[in-house]
Amino acid sequence: MPSKDRPLVDRHAPKNGIDGLMNTQEQRVCRFKNDMPTQQAQWVEVETRSVTDSGQPVIRRLLRHNAIEAWETMQKSGGWKRCSPRW
Template sequence: MWKQSEDPSKAADPQDGEGWLVNEQQGLVCEFSADAPSAQAPWVTIRTFRWRKPDYPIPQARRRMLRDSAVMEWKTMQAAGWRRCLPPVR
């Protein structure tokens, strides 16, 4: 199913709430990207895609949360079996 084109360990650590995770069993990739900060706190947008090569990623869900909550979500997803990856190549 998912084949990593490059070694994800060479990818930089997520900064400013940005990065990608993949779950091979579910065929999903998830993008964490920095969103426009408000006066109170920084926001992160989390977009989930269904993806099977060679098809294009198909959007499944989009949500916006505070950066602290997004960091907790990132760690929870990794503990549940998601792993860090590079953005999918289209």
């Protein structure tokens, strides 16, 4: 995968990597943000919310390698395009 297509959480793992994906069909946006690393693992906070309303966001904490896999799967599944985080 070319470096420009890799998520910031992969390219800049220990820093303030924040990146986002948007699905215009579902009107949803997803933010990937590095979370506090521990000695055992590096974590990524994944927040998904609707673009159209101010409903409750869904926030999950994933291990870094699982977040990278989710990022790649979302882009391959169609509809999800890279965007700047909106919040």
